[in-house]
Amino acid sequence: MQTSTKALSGAVADIDDLHHEKLLKAIFNLSLWNFGPDVIDALLELIVSLAASNGKHVDSCLDMLVSNFTPPNKVLDMLKQPRGLEKKERVLPRVHAALKNISELVPMAASRLSSIVLEQMPWKSKRNVDQWSMKRQLIYVENMFKLESGAIREFVGANMLKDVMNVLRDLDVAIGWDDILHDDSSKGVFMIELEDENYADGDEDADELPSTLSEKSLSKNLTAELLDSLMVQTFEHLESSVSNKRLSEVFDTLLSSFKDTVLNTYKSKFTQFVMFYACALDPEHCGTEFASELIDMFVGGHNPLTRMSAVAYLASFLARGKFLPPAFVASYLGRLVDWCWQYCVMHDGDMNPKLHQVFYSGCQAMMYILCFRMRLMVEIPLLKSQLFCMPIDKIFKHKLDPLKVCLPSIVEEFLKQAKAARLFTSSKTFVFEDLLVSNLSRDFGGLERLDMFFPFDPCLLKNADRSFIRPNYVYWKYVRTTYHEDIDDDDEEDGSDGEVEGAAEFDDDMEEVIISRSYGDNDLEMDEFDYAMNKMSITPRNNSSAGLRMPSRIRPSMSPESL
Template sequence: MGVELPNRNTLSYNMADDDGDVSLSDRELVKHVRDALKSVQSGDMDKYNQLVAVIHTKETDYTYDEALLETSLKALSGTVSNIDFAHHEFLLSAVFGMSMWNYRPAVMDALVDLIISLAASNGNFVDSCLDMLVSNFKPPFYLLDKLNQDNVRRKKENVLSRVHRALKSIADLVPLSPLRLMLIVIQRMPTNYKKDYNIVEYVENMLKLESGELGELVGSTILMAVVDRLIDLDVEIGWDDILQDEPSNTSIFEMELEDMDEAADDDELSGCKFPGETLNRKSLGANIVAELLDNLMVRTFDHLESCKDAGRLIEVFETLLESFEITILTAYKSKFAQFVIFYACALDPENCGVKFPMMLSNLFVRDGRSELIRMSAVSYLASYLSRGRFLSTSFIVSMLKRLVDWCLEYSKFQGGDVNPKAHRVFYSGCQAIFYVLCFRMRSIMDVPRLKQLFLMPLEQILKHKLNPLLVCLPSVVAEFLRQAKAARLFTVSKAFIFDDLLESEHSREFGGLERLDMFFPFDPCLLKNSNSFIQPFFVFWSRVRTTYDNDEEVSSEEDDVDDFLNENAEDAIDDMMVRSSDERDLYLDEFDYALNKMSITPKYSFVGSQAEKPLRMPSRIRPSTSPESL
């Protein structure tokens, strides 16, 4: 409140009775404190100032007397009806400024009782009481680097368990307080990430609120606020923090073969190298914002696991879906935050794993939404269907069929020639189909009845005058055509080939080599700790069996890994869930080579010899800086 407290060095808090006996009964103690409060109105401030000075002490003060402070707080709880803002501003400032991290359990309990009593006694105190409790979500700065110490961990548990019990007690006594609590929690959420490093502890408490007894009242709003903060951090991480530019004639990212010996010098993603830009997780790891985002996402992943264990993941997922549509889907350059919903889908493939792509496909095929939303939705859908290891082939085909049916129906009413700007939603749908088939064509071809579901209409789309093969990203088109030829999916005639596959005017206009408007949101996660959660559920390009693969060339080591993951995936994933983060890292190291070397697709394109370089599937496509870019 900005008041100047009395100098307690000149004060003595004399609670003795007239005979000098300091052993007062509870009733006498309450009377003594009540008299101190009432004396303010008559102008006698001595007893009141002494009381304020006692309340204002903490363990580190040389005048600190734990028994005296505990007794005084208890006495105040018995006389809250005599406290008001007008006359006792000093006292209230001292109480609401107390941090439970500065006291032992006995004082904490007395303080909590006082806060609850104040909230229940006067509606004018509710916001201040809630604000005081929420302020204890964050440990003092001097404890941040000691949170792993046993004594500090015990202190943390002592503080936070009391804070959350107090919030629940106030909610029971003041029914409207949860609404005020939501506003206070969100308003107090740290925003200066470079200075306020205890945001991780704060978010941890927000998630504890979501899963606690107040979750039914505040949970959805709190969870959406957490996702909003993840996005805020995400967009602060520039691509320059992730990539180190090198001179090159091209700006598209391409997969390259990386020997294991070369990859061993870095972690599992060092195998991703691109002409013009080299991925460097080490430089990203040194980024404060990236490290903070990584830690927050790990806390969120842990929270989702606890929700699954409690049987409430589906309920929480509904909030995540809403948050995704409002926040993530519309976020420009989102790089990592979207993996929160990916992980939730992986934890419950039969429910969450189906609802998410259904929502995306609905957004794409139904008119009424903006073109950018529809294009973003289908990009997310394509990336999700390609990368989700937990998705069945039959489900992927059903999603592809829906996209193919929409594109075919759209093309029937279009008689014009190629026009990337006029038909960009159509081309984004076609590119999504090509991209998914690059990852899934072989598994689909293994089930003849599945490929027939969309084979003929897809061929009609490819032969249409809108010519999506001329417009979509050349690297995606090249890989799709190569696999289609190897699978004899249809006759790859001249109608499917254009003169300059590497770079055409139309592909540049829509999102080709220069503009890079299209993106694949679930490309490999570069945040190291977060990736350890995602990795068991993720399809890495190096592990994709294409239609042109010669199985005899696959090493026995890779076969062993594939057999293990295919036959024991469920057991392996369950085992991952019960491991600590360190154990999880060690566990994943066994499979890093097979799962992460990120080798190329075609070494040479079959579609023509004009290209100076082989076409390769893009690992990550950076959005352009144009305003309309996604």
């Protein structure tokens, strides 16, 4: 076969599409995985020659090469064995070399390649995930990443990343809430599930997850298993981009894809952690660019839903990013508070959740960030001064009355910490007695919004979380609040201070650019305010003796309209 194939390579100019149709079809249907290296080399020489000799054959040649991204089932089943790995190393580098050769000989080929890769994607052709489709998808995406970082990345790299993000998003959305939730104790619009007091032995973050929202819920879900594996592949690709000094280039594409693909996908639960991990790898560049883009979208002229999504992502990112130093968080919190205060100045009307939903989303984001970060900020004199100069109390005393509209669990925790930190300059008593999810909160959130107020809630994908996200993530049980005294030093050793190695150096740089704000007559001597509220549980259960717990996951109702 090697000899006849080489002979054909020398006679490609004489091959006629009509007279040799069956021959061409047979060649294009060949699987390189069935041959030894000499035959593979001869076949690829023929494919490259066909593409270069006749423009009509370019798509067919590219189709043939892309189809060899995945092996036949008999080889697919042994890819983790030495024999399977040997075949993989024999075929795939040669396939990518052939794609490079064709792209150099036929300039139009590179532009066609992206479309062909997308068309042949296994996820596009088969929506029901089984073990075979899972293995095919994994090796296919591995090849997409090879294209993204390979010799022709200038022509196809950005498209490969965007297509992978689309795959992650599609799989993410395919994992419906029914696959995660099995508790219909609450009906109606979206509601917050409080963190469960009890957690499984040996799972250090289980108390962050309600009992109905855990990795166990997804343990037998093949779609979730595939998504988990693809997320791991993506994280590993990001790490290789760091090694190759390409993360900045890759991140620019990811950020563009995030805005187009993920930001306004209301049921996205996991895909956004690609952005989170990229920022963890380079907080100074990627983290700054991500946070800046989000705050700019919120204060800019985008539509209300995009602005609400952006500020939700910003709040969750600043609260959960263990790699973000307090000064970094304070700088973006300051911009958020500035906008909310200016909104109050410009709007003198009364409370209206639907009309002012963007404002209320900003206020809720502000409180959520401070629930996680207030203790860290008040322990640093410069940041404490900056925080106490922000007009936070003026915002909450305004007639728009955000404390009555935002989610009660966040308001309660925020007020409790603000009281302990003596944050407010006014002697006014803040009372928030209606601790059930009110119609005001529902009007502000709407059916499509409350399911994503905290986009970076704990990741339920086992491998992606434990190997990549967890070391960079702030869990609520490790947060040092302003009203709790340190019992021992163990929590700090576990990372309860929300910082990781390298954050201090980044923090020093941030402090140099922070300018302390002044908003008029703010007396830094705080008058302690009275604070009374009933303990509450969003879900109907008898738990009146339990202490306050922050919301971990927003749970949709089981009503059809909410899905």
